[in-house]
Amino acid sequence: GPLRLDVVTIFPDYLRVLDLSLIGRAHADGLLDLHVHDLRDWTHDRHRTVDDTPIGGGAGMVMKPDVWGSALDDVLAAPLPAAPASAEVAEPTKVASLPAPRRVLVIPTPSGELFTQRTAENLAGADQLVFACGRYEGIDARVAEHYASSGVEVHELSIGDYVLNGGEAAVLVMIEAIARLRPGVLGNPESIVEESHTGAGLLEYPVYTRPVAWRGLDLAATEPVLLSGDHARIDRHRRDQAVARTAVRRPDLMARLDPARLDAGDRAA
Numbered sequence: 171g172p173l174r175l176d177v178v179t180i181f182p183d184y185l186r187v188l189d190l191s192l193i194g195r196a197h198a199d200g201l202l203d204l205h206v207h208d209l210r211d212w213t214h215d216r217h218r219t220v221d222d223t224p225i226g227g228g229a230g231m232v233m234k235p236d237v238w239g240s241a242l243d244d245v246l247a248a249p250l251p252a253a254p255a256s257a258e259v260a261e262p263t264k265v266a267s268l269p270a271p272r273r274v275l276v277i278p279t280p281s282g283e284l285f286t287q288r289t290a291e292n293l294a295g296a297d298q299l300v301f302a303c304g305r306y307e308g309i310d311a312r313v314a315e316h317y318a319s320s321g322v323e324v325h326e327l328s329i330g331d332y333v334l335n336g337g338e339a340a341v342l343v344m345i346e347a348i349a350r351l352r353p354g355v356l357g358n359p360e361s362i363v364e365e366s367h368t369g370a371g372l373l374e375y376p377v378y379t380r381p382v383a384w385r386g387l388d389l390a391a392t393e394p395v396l397l398s399g400d401h402a403r404i405d406r407h408r409r410d411q412a413v414a415r416t417a418v419r420r421p422d423l424m425a426r427l428d429p430a431r432l433d434a435g436d437r438a439a
C-alpha cells in the first residue's frame with residue numbers, strides 16, 4: 171500500500187513545500203499518504219506550552235515529553251492506508267495472516283546516526299514513518315527511550331555534521347530522499363539505478379547536454395569519447411571519471427569502496 175508519512179511540528183506551514191513537485195504529485199496520486207500535525211494540538215494548558223527549562227540547568231529550553239507522548243501515541247496508532255483492493259487480500263483468511271505493519275519513529279537530531287542513502291533505502295520499506303521535529307535544545311531524551319522500549323522502531327538521525335534550528339528542514343531532506351525510492355514516485359525509475367551513493371558507491375560522473383560548445387568549453391575537444399557513439403567506450407570513460415572524481419572529492423568514500431564491485435579498469439584508474 172501507499173507509505174503513510176506523518177510530520178509532527180510546531181511549524182506546520184514549514185512543511186507546505188511537500189505539496190509541490192514530485193512529492194506533491196505522489197501524494198495527489200495516492201502513492202504517499204502525507205499528514206502534517208501541529209504539536210500544540212496535544213498541549214494540556216491554555217498557553218499551549220511545548221517546552222520547559224532543562225533539568226540540571228544550562229541554556230535554552232527542552233521540549234516536554236508529556237506533550238510529545240500524547241501526540242506520538244495518537245499518530246503511531248493512526249489507521250494505515252489500505253493496499254489497492256485485490257481479490258487475494260480481500261479474503262478474510264489472508265487478512266489474518268498479514269504481517270504487522272512496520273511503523274517507524276524518526277527523530278532528527280544532530281546527535282543522531284548519520285542519515286545516508288542506505289538509511290533512505292531501509293526506511294523506504296516501512297508502512298508508516300512518523301517524524302518528530304525538535305526545536306530549541308531538542309526533545310526530552312525519554313521520548314526516544316520510551317518508544318524504543320515499547321517496541322516501536324526508533325531512529326535518531328542526523329542529516330549532516332552541522333546544527334539547524336529545527337527538525338523541519340532535516341525532515342524535508344529525508345522525505346525527499348526516501349519518497350523518490352518508492353515505486354511510481356519518479357517519472358523515470360532508471361534514473362535511480364546508477365547515481366551517486368548507489369551501486370558501487372562511486373560519485374556520479376560529470377554530465378553534459380547541448381550545445382556541444384559553450385563559452386569556449388568545447389566537448390569535441392575535452393570529451394571526444396562522449397561524441398563517439400561507441401557505448402562501451404563511453405561507459406568505460408564515465409566509470410573512470412566517476413573513480414577519479416570520488417578519489418579527489420571524497421577520499422572517505424574511496425577508502426570504503428566495496429572491492430567486489432570494482433573492475434580491473436577501476437583499479438587502473
Ligand code: SAM
Pocket residue numbers: 277278279280281302303304305306307308309327328329330331332333334335336337338340
Ligand atoms: N542541542 C542540540 C544538540 O547539540 O544536539 C541541538 C538542537 S537543534 C538547535 C534543534 C533541533 O534541530 C533538533 O532537535 C533537531 O530536530 C534539529 N536539527 C538540528 N541539526 C540537525 C541535523 N544535523 N540533523 C537533523 N536534525 C537536526
